[in-house]
Amino acid sequence: MSNWLKLEGDVCAVTGALGGMGVEICREFARNGANVVLLDLDEEKVKAAAADLAAEFGIHAEATR
Numbered sequence: 320m321s322n323w324l325k326l327e328g329d330v331c332a333v334t335g336a337l338g339g340m341g342v343e344i345c346r347e348f349a350r351n352g353a354n355v356v357l358l359d360l361d362e363e364k365v366k367a368a369a370a371d372l373a374a375e376f377g378i379h380a381e382a383t384r
C-alpha cells in the first residue's frame with residue numbers, strides 16, 4: 320500500500336474507468352486505500368473491473384454506467 324495521496328477510507332469516483340488513464344487512476348486510488356466507484360459505458364466490463372480491483376487491493380469497489 321502507498322499513502323502519498325492520503326485517501327485511505329475515502330470514496331473516489333472515476334469516470335472513463337476502463338480507459339487508458341482511468342484504469343491507472345483507479346489502481347493508484349486503490350493502492351492508496353481508497354474505495355472506488357468506477358463509471359464507464361460497458362456495464363459488464365466495468366463491473367468485472369470493479370471486482371478485480373477490490374480483489375487485488377482489498378478495498379471496496381462499485382461499478383455503474
Ligand SMILES: NC(=O)c1ccc[n+]([C@@H]2O[C@H](COP(=O)([O-])OP(=O)(O)OC[C@H]3O[C@@H](n4cnc5c(N)ncnc54)[C@H](O)[C@@H]3O)[C@@H](O)[C@H]2O)c1
Nearest residue numbers: 333334335336337338339340341342358359360361383384
Ligand atoms: N489534459 C491532458 O493532458 C490529457 C492527457 C491525456 C488524456 N486526456 C483526456 O483524458 C480523457 C481520458 O483519456 P484516456 O486516454 O483514458 O481515454 P480512453 O479513450 O482510453 O478512455 C476513455 C474512457 O471513457 C469512457 N467514456 C466515454 N464516455 C463516457 C461517459 N459518458 N461516461 C462514462 N465513461 C465514458 C470510454 O468508454 C473509455 O473507457 C480523454 O478525454 C483525454 O482526452 C487529457
